[in-house]
Amino acid sequence: MKDSNAKSLNTSITKAFHLLDHFNSIKPEWGVRELAKETGANKSTTYRMLATLESLGVLRKDQTSEKYSLGLKLFELGNRVPVKHAFINHTHPVLQLVAAEITETVHLGILKDQQVFMLDKVESPKGLKLNSVIGTFSPAYCSGLGKVLLAHLDPLQQKKTLHAIALKANTEFTITKKAKLKKQLEQIKNQAYAIDRQELELGLICVAVPVYNQDDHVIAALSAAGPAIRFKEEKIEEYVAILQKGANMIRQKIGSLTL
């Protein structure tokens, strides 16, 4: 049973984090009036909340422009989140090894609210970079990471998830039929890896494998992604092997951790 019966949540705290959500890479700086306009909140309220958050170091205010941006307190708290110490700090060296061996960008992600949450990334040593950002969400049905994670959900949750998501076509290659997706997820579970051939972005190919813990639960997924031009079909088998080696190293390091 979900909390359909709304508990008595603190409105100020909810509003404050709603404000913080608007500070992103697209618009990292906000003034009082523009943020109030964007959120639909009253400008007095917005002003006082921003002032409060600034006094806590959660926001910082530029001296000259008088605009706010996210502050060091959030960096501090973000680094204290257990997943950082318990997981990412251990997996990052593995990602580096895999990235060095495949010479493509490597990602580590988990499934969260029916989307892929990007936990870590090591960029390709080569020129072409991807615009993925750690700590962001992306759709699950059209990425290698997402399809691997969906494929290894237990049947009930997978059914729920597939029912809940909408398959929007990002490119001409995106899977938009649920029957087709479900069939492919079965195949992915059997072959133990997923391929995304330009389903999310044209020209972007990605291979992903599941990451198991020592209780044999899939707790994350590991992928290598690169431009279609140099991501040759005949190399995929080799990439999968390297990724699986990496996933095994992670498994050894993390024990029976769950996320």
Next chain:
Amino acid sequence: MKDSNAKSLNTSITKAFHLLDHFNSIKPEWGVRELAKETGANKSTTYRMLATLESLGVLRKDQTSEKYSLGLKLFELGNRVPVKHAFINHTHPVLQLVAAEITETVHLGILKDQQVFMLDKVESPKGLKLNSVIGTFSPAYCSGLGKVLLAHLDPLQQKKTLHAIALKANTEFTITKKAKLKKQLEQIKNQAYAIDRQELELGLICVAVPVYNQDDHVIAALSAAGPAIRFKEEKIEEYVAILQKGANMIRQKIGSLTL
């Protein structure tokens, strides 16, 4: 009788972040009653705030233990803090190079509220690790990073800072006389590097250099730290050269950025 000088700050938001501050590496998990007891707040209030923060993903609640810990929302927001994209993402590869060359643990820090704030760290490939944690504060007067940063403050701010801090002896080598510290800071500014010989922790030695931006302002400091046993006196000159090379690489990458 509140702070008559202070602006009217939102109490709920302030309380919420005060709660979050108690989730640290020493005690990452809290139940309702114990946290209420620790903070002195009412347990009903604490319960409702924790429930609110959980609903936002700021906290997560363990299913079995019913205890709260910091959640993915903070990881997400922490990764959006501008210093991450504008600075750390560029400096991290440099830290890796320096760490590989010196084969000791490398730190990047800034001065914040008269303390050193740890922005990034790359661990030594060797066995002995340090217990420093990214996103935490440490005293400035007894570390290499701190002394370099203090040394390059403009005279007025340096005077203010020296006046404000208390020189507590962490070891027998800690500088506890302000006159002596001030004299050493002058020397550090002249020689362009600082050495911490077991001033913060017995057996720990560290060398630090300033990081300039292209406007020739010191915006951070870079250090290498390791156990006294292998941190030979005759190698320090070599370490300083490697660190300065790293600092210069950072300077080239970041332009006229200020923090």
Next chain:
DNA sequence: AATTGTCGTTTCAATAATTGAAACACTGTT
């Protein structure tokens, strides 16, 4: 020089949310 348009900030009475002691429900222990 006056005007208009921004911006952040403050005021103050009306309103709505927070508060906390006590009671409740639940679990495991004595």
Next chain:
DNA sequence: AACAGTGTTTCAATTATTGAAACGACAATT
């Protein structure tokens, strides 16, 4: 069966939040 420890909910008293409007400060325009 009684106890001690959780988390959770209740409800009237209290307090903080709210937002339209006014304010002051600055910049560009008339």
